[in-house]
Amino acid sequence: MPSGVQSSTRPLVTGRPRRLRGSVRAALAAAIAAIALLCLPATAAAEAPSRLPGQITDTAGVLDDDARADVQDAVDTLFDEHHVQLWVVYVDSFDGMDADTWAARTEQLSGLGSETALLSVATGDREYRFTVPVGIGDVTDSDIADIESDAIVPALRDEDWAGAAVAAAGGLSDALSPSGSGSGVTYLVIGGVVVVLVGGAVLYTRRRKKNTGGAAVPADIDWTDPTAVATVPVAALDARAREVLVDTDNAIRTSEEELNLARGEFGDATTAPFTAAFDAAKAALASAFTIRQRLDDDIPETPEQRRDMLVELIATCSRADRELDERVAEFDGMRDLLIDAPTRLDALTQRMVEMTVRVPASDSVLAQLRTEFPPSALASVEGNITLAREQLAFADENVTAGRVAIARAAGKQGPAVVAIRAAEAALDQVRDLLDGIDHAADNIRAATATLPAAIDDARKDVASADALTAHGGAELATARTAAQDAIARAEALRDSDPLGALTEIAKADAVLDEMLATATEAKVQAERTAQRLTQDITAAQAQITAASDFIATRRGAVGAEARTRLSEAQRHLDAARQLSQSDPAQALQHSRAAGELSGRALYVAQADVQQWEASRRPQQSSGGNTGAILGGILIDSMIRGSMSGGGRGYRGGGGHSGGRSPGSFGGSGSSGRISRGGRF
Structure with missing residues (x-):
């Protein structure tokens, strides 16, 4: 066992009681026994010591989402209060090793520092090891013994895996607190009982909610508060996230229409506060959509990541929605249509006259365009005159309806608001329709001038796609084919519909550009993988050579495990070399396995030699032949x-x-x- 570490390692069934009075011990046993009925069995496989990927590792599969969240909260609290880390690992078996050796090797591979404790639990072997480095606060051997016997062991014996980790973190926190030394055993015992009872109640409540098909969400929850949102079960979070995303998107779309009208009426300076609130809400919505896309893509998230992302999405949308709501009264007061409805209706009448006058002029422009360009080139504006006249008639109907509404008694004038807004929207469309005709000639001529360059650019992108076929896959091939088809159609429509041809080729080339960027990144990644593979193979070979030389020159004391690991390391290295050209990613996995196995082989071989030398010291009978x-x-x-x-x-x-x-x-x-x- 490494020096400078306080350690506790025993089979779970032999955890010793310490200083627990009979009544307290009986109450604790009864509470834990009741909670044990709620625990569910889990299966997993043995695991050799390795570098832990995170602060909570559960290859035994004994923690559900809620239990993992409980452990995370406990270790976070320990760090926040004392800047001490507790790492927790659950495996099915210590891989045939004694718990001390397994945990020590895991600590070494994981690089755990002098302010980091480790709780290792083999759920199938029913063994554990709790190590706390010497020098963490005033924690003593007695404190560690109390924590394990009064809190950790009872939870483990009843398979309350999360409760054991929570108790370990809480016990360390108590021991590190100013009042946690001396005669703190009583407090630790009571704290252990409370932890287990509260943990059991939480587990019971959670399981009951799951069994009834869902969890109740408090009606008064503040959805803008991430801390409050994080208390909601994941299933409810997912449903709420989808709902709030749609609601916020609808609210922003409606707000945008209203804000555009207000800008035109009151000017940018007056509407600046509303514009700022709208822009912030729109940015928040975009961020929320990005999170939703990540949740829905093919890349899986851990339960913790999924919960955190859902909490962020909900809180972000809720804050954006609230900020818009906070401006409603002020906005409505600024844009109270009923107050100046007569004036607005007069202004709308004036706009109708202006648009009506523009229609014949735009119709003449369209007739002239028909003499210059083929019908296919004018397809996008051919029906604009007819549609403009229809929208003018609709605006006239609503202006008339608005005047009728404001002539009614107070309290019955509400329809005027709807009529005014409908007339405004119709006249805006009339303007856009007529502008489209007036600008058509310029647009067609610009397309005619731009099309050759666009076709040439698309051809270059197709050639680039040919060079990246091996890295782009089916998506790049599809985009390349679409771009080629667009080029062919653009050539055919160059004279008859240059605007349509330009639009189509621009769209196809934009998709191809995106696929090219992805393929280029894949190529760069492949080159990086090849470089890493070369480095890893070189490092693995060096490690294998070192282990092989050590074993060969000390084979009189080295046992089977080291030799087995070395043989496996060589097998993986051979596989890495064989796959280096055909499958670099798989080869990289083999090379890394070779490095890890050879490192383990050397470690075990060194331990064998140390044990052999230690066993011979009392005999002193080998004389000068010891080396041989x-x-x-x-x-x-x-x-x-x-x-x-x-x-x-x-x-x-x-x-x-x-x-x-x-x-x-x-x-x-x-x-x-x-x-x-x-x-x-």
């Missing part, structure tokens, strides 16, 4: 046990007394290779 025995040059029958004759003689009568003989060619019975087991 360690190196496997001489076979020590005292280590291997009795030889073929049942005595302690030497092989072949070669004169090497004392149970030692030189190794030679042959099988395990004659060459002196040591096979050892049962080390852990």
